[in-house]
Each structure stands twice: as C-alpha cells, then as structure tokens.
Amino acid sequence: MAPQRFREQYDQIQRSMPDVPLAIGPDDAGEFLYEKGVVLARDGEEARIVEDTVRRHFTAFAGLSADQVRRAGPESNRSGITRIRVADPGQGDGSGDPAVANALRALREPEGRTGRRLVGRNHVVSIAVNACPGDEPVPVEAGARPNPAAADGSHTPDGAVGVLVVDTGLMNDYRSYPLLAHTRGDAQVEECGEDGVLRQYCGHGTFIAGLVAAVAPDTDITVRGTLNDAGAILESEFGEKLFETVDRDGWPDILSLSAGTSNGRTDGLLGVDAFMRELRRQRTLLVACAGNNSSATPFWPAAYADLPGFEDAVLSVGALRGDGEYGACFSNHGAWVKAYAPGERLISALTGFDTPVPYVYQHSTYDDCRYGFGYACTCRHPRHTGALSEEGGSGKPDQVMFEGLAQWSGTSFATPVAAGMIAAHMSARAETDPRAARRQLMDANSEVAEVRGAKVPALVPATWRPVPVALPSPRT
Known part of the structure; x- marks a missing residue:
C-alpha cells in the first residue's frame, strides 16, 4: 500500500491535471505517478515497433481493437518522443495500470532491433511528490x-x-x-x-x-x-x-x-x-x-x-x-x-x-x-x-x-x-x-x-x- 501522504499528493496532482488520468506505480507501490493508458516511444521506427508489438500481444486484454492502438501525439517534436495509446485510460482507478505494465513487459529485453529500451511510462515530473x-x-x-x-x-x-x-x-x-x-x-x-x-x-x-x-x-x-x-x-x-x-x-x-x-x-x-x-x-x-x-x-x-x-x-x-x-x-x-x-x-x-x-x-x-x-x-x-x-x-x-x-x-x-x-x-x-x-x-x-x-x-x-x-x- 502506498503511503497515505503519497495518496494525498496523488489526489492533489490529479486535481491539477483534470484531463490526464493518472496511476500510481509501480503496481501501487507509491514510487511515482504516470499517465494511464499511454506509453512513450521514440519517434519513427521505434514507435512503429511498439505499436505492432502491442497490437500482437494484448489488444483484447486492454479492451482495444487493433486499430485503436494508435499514436496519441505529437508524432514529431524536439524531444523525439511519441505517446502511444495502449488502453482506455478511463478504465480502473489510480492503483496502477495493467495495460501499461503489459506493454512494458511485451517490449522487455531483448529490445528489438535497436539494442536499447523501446518503451516507457509517461511519468509525472514534479516538485510535489514528497513523503515528508x-x-x-x-x-x-x-x-x-x-x-x-x-x-x-x-x-x-x-x-x-x-x-x-x-x-x-x-x-x-x-x-x-x-x-x-x-x-x-x-x-x-x-x-x-x-x-x-x-x-x-x-x-x-x-x-x-x-x-x-x-x-x-x-x-x-x-x-x-x-x-x-x-x-x-x-x-x-x-x-x-x-x-x-x-x-x-x-x-x-x-x-x-x-x-x-x-x-x-x-x-x-x-x-x-x-x-x-x-x-x-x-x-x-x-x-x-x-x-x-x-x-x-x-x-x-x-x-x-x-x-x-x-x-x-x-x-x-x-x-x-x-x-x-x-x-x-x-x-x-x-x-x-x-x-x-x-x-x-x-x-x-x-x-x-x-x-x-x-x-x-x-x-x-x-x-x-x-x-x-x-x-x-x-x-x-x-x-x-x-x-x-x-x-x-x-x-x-x-x-x-x-x-x-x-x-x-x-x-x-x-x-x-x-x-x-x-x-x-x-x-x-x-x-x-x-x-x-x-x-x-x-x-x-x-x-x-x-x-x-x-x-x-x-x-x-x-x-x-x-x-x-x-x-x-x-x-x-
């Protein structure tokens, strides 16, 4: 169970981001916050590998059809990162996100053709999450x-x-x-x-x-x-x-x-x-x-x-x-x-x-x-x-x-x-x-x-x- 104080701050940050469903990770352990239903990948070939892998492995589990696994945008930016939708972010509560966890597992080592990590959660970067x-x-x-x-x-x-x-x-x-x-x-x-x-x-x-x-x-x-x-x-x-x-x-x-x-x-x-x-x-x-x-x-x-x-x-x-x-x-x-x-x-x-x-x-x-x-x-x-x-x-x-x-x-x-x-x-x-x-x-x-x-x-x-x-x- 995540510390009570972390949950208090989860609630407060969620209110500050009303349009972004958030989850506590990893698996409700209370170490960080991240966006539900979405993973990050680098633009281009790596983003395509992530999309194809997610479609093959668990679209049914995530409650999505194959054509619903798609880029959530932006596809081109200076940071070179694409958001990819892997589940309906409205499902479940803030206690972790199994669809995102499964996407990470599906793309675990060996990591495709690049030899490096292909996918990650979309974390909340914050001054606020502090257990003290x-x-x-x-x-x-x-x-x-x-x-x-x-x-x-x-x-x-x-x-x-x-x-x-x-x-x-x-x-x-x-x-x-x-x-x-x-x-x-x-x-x-x-x-x-x-x-x-x-x-x-x-x-x-x-x-x-x-x-x-x-x-x-x-x-x-x-x-x-x-x-x-x-x-x-x-x-x-x-x-x-x-x-x-x-x-x-x-x-x-x-x-x-x-x-x-x-x-x-x-x-x-x-x-x-x-x-x-x-x-x-x-x-x-x-x-x-x-x-x-x-x-x-x-x-x-x-x-x-x-x-x-x-x-x-x-x-x-x-x-x-x-x-x-x-x-x-x-x-x-x-x-x-x-x-x-x-x-x-x-x-x-x-x-x-x-x-x-x-x-x-x-x-x-x-x-x-x-x-x-x-x-x-x-x-x-x-x-x-x-x-x-x-x-x-x-x-x-x-x-x-x-x-x-x-x-x-x-x-x-x-x-x-x-x-x-x-x-x-x-x-x-x-x-x-x-x-x-x-x-x-x-x-x-x-x-x-x-x-x-x-x-x-x-x-x-x-x-x-x-x-x-x-x-x-x-x-x-």
Missing part, C-alpha cells in the same frame, strides 16, 4: 534573517553568472525582496484560490531564486514557470518545455532544477533523453535535486550524474539536516548522489512582502519520523494539521500567515544552495566554465557529512547557520 511534510513552508519570526544569509559582493551586469531556474513562476511581490532585484522571469499564474488562500507550492521558484541570490550575489537569475503552478508536468511535455526554455533564454552557465521522478530504472527518462544528450554537448552545468523520498532509487534527471558521459554535465544534490552533520531524513541517497548541501529549514523569500498572505496546511505532521530518524526532523516538527490529511476526519487544518520570508525544507532547496556555491566560485575565480568551476569546487572542498553510514561531500556556504536538531521540550 517538510515540503510545505513554515512562517518565520519577525526580524528573521535569510539562511544562508546574503554573502558579501555585488551584482556586476557585465560579468554576472547566468543561472536559469526551471520551476514555478515568480510571486507578484518578489521585487520587494532586495536580493531579487536583478531577477527576471515568468510570473506565477494563480497565487491564491478564490478564498484568497495561497495555493500549495506557490512561491517554490521564488524561494529557490532567493537562495541562489543569497549565496551568489553576482548572478543574473531567470525563473521560468515550466512546472506550472502545481509544480507538475508530464514527462512527454517536460523535454519539449526544456528545449523551449533554452531556445528562449539561451543556454545558461548553470541550470538549477528542483524536480524529477523515479522510474524504477537505471537508464534515464525517455522524455528528456534528447534534451540531456544536447545538454552534454553544451557548456551548461545542470544542478538537479536528488528527491525527497528517503530512497536509494535513482531520481531523474539528477541521476544522470552517474551515467557515462554525464559526469561533468550534471551535479546531483541531496539534502543535509539542520546541523549539517548528517543527511536529512527525507533526502534520497546513494552513489548517484554526488554532493549534499544544507536543505532543512532554510529561510528565503516566499510572499507577503507587500500584504500578508494566508496559507492552509495540506498535510499533517507525524507523531514520529516516518523513516525512523530520532532527531527533530520535518516529519514531525513543527506540528501542524493539514486539510488533505483530515478530509472526513474531526481535525481542523491549521492556517498561518506569510509576510515575506519563510522556512522550507527539501532537496529542492539544497540544489540552489549548491548551484549558488558554484556560481560564487566562478565569480571569485573569474572562471567562465561552470563545469570546470564545479570540478575545482569539489576538489578543493574538505567538508564531509555522514549519510547512511557513508562519508559524502558537503557543500556548505560560509553564510549558512546551523539550526538545532534536538526535539523541543514538551509544553508544561
């Missing part, structure tokens, strides 16, 4: 300072390092935060619902931009709302959107990406394969989050850092807990995670600088860490009750107010900290090659932390302040 309550922001006390604090330095228009943040858009009042004075990009489309309450994940891209600007003041930051307001997009669309973004803005020095998905495989995502191969030919460094499911399962695109040929092009980043000594309970881990940075209870810009904005928690904290950790992790502290967790229950969700800065946790935020450190290194050394800067920074770094018994590289900004990890004393 740390993925909701927390108000900070009046007068709180950002953490990491703003580093010394100034913005130089002619020499600033270009950082592209692919995420949700910028909040309307982001320019009220001085560190974001030189930031540009897409606006958040709908910040609040009809009730005036801030929507979940709104402000995610703004928070990330604030972290980059704090660690590396001499940056030109562009934020693109590629992930839409809900922070989720289908894999089949994601690769194309990435191409559109770099076509629009040019290839940046550093691309900061705080989203992804697992897929149960070790060879990447079909939907972003073309973009990743093009990235490898560019000079851009992709800094990508390792994900927040406390798992060693590869999380893509971050896990490309462990694939041959991508070692210089991708840096995968996990999260350290508040004291910086160990990995955060929620952080994914494994040999494919190449660096860790502070990612628990960071403080950056959110919204409400001009007018305070209310927010209602969607998920409840737990009595104990859901991963068995003994420190004051974000699974259980600070306590709050969420609307999705209490549907049909007797609890009342907690409402808070945001007035500018917020505290937030996740590998989503460790990632821009690491990206900012590389950008700051480029500025300090007059280094114009971001991949060379990454190597120099990692080679010179002596900081280490412990993650699951292993010593790992820790990228810790000088302006970051550790936060207590002991549980607070009970009220008397």
Whole structure:
C-alpha cells in the first residue's frame, strides 16, 4: 500500500491535471505517478515497433481493437518522443495500470532491433511528490534573517553568472525582496484560490531564486514557470518545455532544477533523453535535486550524474539536516548522489512582502519520523494539521500567515544552495566554465557529512547557520 501522504499528493496532482488520468506505480507501490493508458516511444521506427508489438500481444486484454492502438501525439517534436495509446485510460482507478505494465513487459529485453529500451511510462515530473511534510513552508519570526544569509559582493551586469531556474513562476511581490532585484522571469499564474488562500507550492521558484541570490550575489537569475503552478508536468511535455526554455533564454552557465521522478530504472527518462544528450554537448552545468523520498532509487534527471558521459554535465544534490552533520531524513541517497548541501529549514523569500498572505496546511505532521530518524526532523516538527490529511476526519487544518520570508525544507532547496556555491566560485575565480568551476569546487572542498553510514561531500556556504536538531521540550 502506498503511503497515505503519497495518496494525498496523488489526489492533489490529479486535481491539477483534470484531463490526464493518472496511476500510481509501480503496481501501487507509491514510487511515482504516470499517465494511464499511454506509453512513450521514440519517434519513427521505434514507435512503429511498439505499436505492432502491442497490437500482437494484448489488444483484447486492454479492451482495444487493433486499430485503436494508435499514436496519441505529437508524432514529431524536439524531444523525439511519441505517446502511444495502449488502453482506455478511463478504465480502473489510480492503483496502477495493467495495460501499461503489459506493454512494458511485451517490449522487455531483448529490445528489438535497436539494442536499447523501446518503451516507457509517461511519468509525472514534479516538485510535489514528497513523503515528508517538510515540503510545505513554515512562517518565520519577525526580524528573521535569510539562511544562508546574503554573502558579501555585488551584482556586476557585465560579468554576472547566468543561472536559469526551471520551476514555478515568480510571486507578484518578489521585487520587494532586495536580493531579487536583478531577477527576471515568468510570473506565477494563480497565487491564491478564490478564498484568497495561497495555493500549495506557490512561491517554490521564488524561494529557490532567493537562495541562489543569497549565496551568489553576482548572478543574473531567470525563473521560468515550466512546472506550472502545481509544480507538475508530464514527462512527454517536460523535454519539449526544456528545449523551449533554452531556445528562449539561451543556454545558461548553470541550470538549477528542483524536480524529477523515479522510474524504477537505471537508464534515464525517455522524455528528456534528447534534451540531456544536447545538454552534454553544451557548456551548461545542470544542478538537479536528488528527491525527497528517503530512497536509494535513482531520481531523474539528477541521476544522470552517474551515467557515462554525464559526469561533468550534471551535479546531483541531496539534502543535509539542520546541523549539517548528517543527511536529512527525507533526502534520497546513494552513489548517484554526488554532493549534499544544507536543505532543512532554510529561510528565503516566499510572499507577503507587500500584504500578508494566508496559507492552509495540506498535510499533517507525524507523531514520529516516518523513516525512523530520532532527531527533530520535518516529519514531525513543527506540528501542524493539514486539510488533505483530515478530509472526513474531526481535525481542523491549521492556517498561518506569510509576510515575506519563510522556512522550507527539501532537496529542492539544497540544489540552489549548491548551484549558488558554484556560481560564487566562478565569480571569485573569474572562471567562465561552470563545469570546470564545479570540478575545482569539489576538489578543493574538505567538508564531509555522514549519510547512511557513508562519508559524502558537503557543500556548505560560509553564510549558512546551523539550526538545532534536538526535539523541543514538551509544553508544561
């Protein structure tokens, strides 16, 4: 059975994609979300092989006639991917999709004439699927300072390092935060619902931009709302959107990406394969989050850092807990995670600088860490009750107010900290090659932390302040 929190987020993401029936995979295990009734294949000969194989093997089982197995479009795009319908997506519920699973089995090794994988699920690439309550922001006390604090330095228009943040858009009042004075990009489309309450994940891209600007003041930051307001997009669309973004803005020095998905495989995502191969030919460094499911399962695109040929092009980043000594309970881990940075209870810009904005928690904290950790992790502290967790229950969700800065946790935020450190290194050394800067920074770094018994590289900004990890004393 998938964790309750994953199901809560499944429901929320499904509401944000009302025209896309979604399933939980693999086989209801709660590792990722994907589009029902559809598989992905590369355009051309490989798509034809997939269609022919599906027709031969299980059209009757899937409830389709042979002529109903067809391309769901588009047939030609920059990412080189075709959606192929293999079942009626209206059948069944979200607990897996047997027709898609059968299509994957029918095209398992040996994989046709190409010698490579022919077919894959159409996954949801998201900032949202996180089994830990740390993925909701927390108000900070009046007068709180950002953490990491703003580093010394100034913005130089002619020499600033270009950082592209692919995420949700910028909040309307982001320019009220001085560190974001030189930031540009897409606006958040709908910040609040009809009730005036801030929507979940709104402000995610703004928070990330604030972290980059704090660690590396001499940056030109562009934020693109590629992930839409809900922070989720289908894999089949994601690769194309990435191409559109770099076509629009040019290839940046550093691309900061705080989203992804697992897929149960070790060879990447079909939907972003073309973009990743093009990235490898560019000079851009992709800094990508390792994900927040406390798992060693590869999380893509971050896990490309462990694939041959991508070692210089991708840096995968996990999260350290508040004291910086160990990995955060929620952080994914494994040999494919190449660096860790502070990612628990960071403080950056959110919204409400001009007018305070209310927010209602969607998920409840737990009595104990859901991963068995003994420190004051974000699974259980600070306590709050969420609307999705209490549907049909007797609890009342907690409402808070945001007035500018917020505290937030996740590998989503460790990632821009690491990206900012590389950008700051480029500025300090007059280094114009971001991949060379990454190597120099990692080679010179002596900081280490412990993650699951292993010593790992820790990228810790000088302006970051550790936060207590002991549980607070009970009220008397």
